Amino acid sequence: MASLNPAFPVPAPADPADEVVREFGPLLRIYKSGRVERPLVPPPVGPGLDAATGVDSRDVDLGSCSVRLYLPPQAAAAAADGKTKLPVVVYVHGGGFVAESAASPQYHRFLNALAAACPALGVSVEYRLAPEHPLPAGYDDCLAALRWALSGAADPWVAAHGDLERVFLAGDSAGANICHHLAMHPDIQGRTPPLKGAVLIHPWFWGSEAVGEEPRDPAFRAMGGGLWFFSCPETSGMDDPRMNPMAPGAPGLQHLACERVLVCAAEGDFLRWRGRAYAEAVAAARGGGLGEDAAGVELLETVGEGHVFHLFKPDCDKAKEMLDKVVAFINAP
Known part of the structure; x- marks a missing residue:
């Protein structure tokens, strides 16, 4: 064939x-x-001490899913003074809900780099994939992992080194989609204090109607939603709020349960217009504009690069610029 x-x-x-x-x-x-x-998807890599960054990592089984924890070398000094703990970054990998892993080499490398640069305690989620486990299994696993991290005492690394008043969600592509879903979940909306922030890198959102300069052709729009329909057979369509958070009837974006939002887009990514529209919509829902302190929404647009370029070209200048932006966002007061 x-x-x-x-x-x-x-x-x-x-x-x-x-x-x-x-x-x-x-x-x-x-x-x-x-x-x-x-x-x-390349062969997975195991956890352990990373020679390049000094970050240590280990896997924790949570039942239907697992997490890979990342502890930077700065954690020891922070613990020694008895006062300073590290921000916690719960990271959700991409892959269209059907591929990739927290143990994929590119994600393991990125989490090592992110944990060291912040420094932060990383919690990278290994969630179930479609088609073996259709959505909402992936959403459910990531919610369970976030609840586990927020419990604090569930793990000695989290209990000793994690500042649960500075918890961030972060993810790319389908993982960024999941981060939005988590920040909109009623259990997370009711949490005090709220999540400190969310970093959505090249988020995979879509919809029946084009935004920005997206192609208007119905066949293209249907093709763009094909993997979503395959991953989530019980979906209501391309305007399911999980795929199109700006759809009519979707929950109001003012309910996003995080203080600040950073959206990253790339010029060569066909999802760039959707990411920009989402950032603008979240800012508007908060009564402000992009970059305004009152709205707490930032947009980073990378020129000349494509979808999740930072994973495949981690040493390029644009990837370093994006990592610096994410680090600054996490460390902002």
């Missing part, structure tokens, strides 16, 4: 049961036999 996507050829199967029946670019292939293949 020829590939459904010529850019990613698939050899003719020797066994008809191994025929490709569904394909989403290089992210995911589904075979007639039921086998699931994720071509872009």
Whole structure:
């Protein structure tokens, strides 16, 4: 059988049961036999001491999901004075709800770098993926991980080093989508103090109607939502508030349970207009504009780069600039 996507050829199967029946670019292939293949995902890396940053990491099983904790070397000095604890960053990886892992090399490297640069205690969530576990399983796992982190006493690293008055959500692509969902959850909205902030890097939102300079073509819009429909079979459509938080009837963005918001967009990303529109909508819901202190919403637009470029080119100047911006956002008073 020829590939459904010529850019990613698939050899003719020797066994008809191994025929490709569904394909989403290089992210995911589904075979007639039921086998699931994720071509872009490299082998996972284990936790442990990172020689480049001095950050230590370990995995904690939470049942349906797990988290990888990151403890920077500065934590020891902070603990020695008996007063200073570190901000807690709960990170949700991307991958279209169907791929990637907290143990993927690029995410492990990014969390090591982020934890060291802030410094912060990192909590990277390993959530269940579709299609084996259709949404809302991923949302549910990330909510469980966030609740676990907020409990504080659940883990010795969190209890000893985490400042639960400075908890941030952060994530990229589908992970940024999940971060929005978490910050809108009633359990999190009712928390005192509220989350300190949310960092949404190249968030995957979509909708039936175009925003900004997105293509208006209905076929393109349907194609853009195809992976969402596949990942979340029980969805109401492209304007499901989980995919389109700006849809008519979606919960008001003024209820986002975090003090500040940073949205990152990239010029070469087809999602850039959606990210900008989201940032503007959150600022407007808070009675202000982008960059205004009253609204507490910032937008970083990176010129000349594409979707999640910072994961694949972590040493480039633009990736370093973005990391600096995220660090400054987390450390702002």
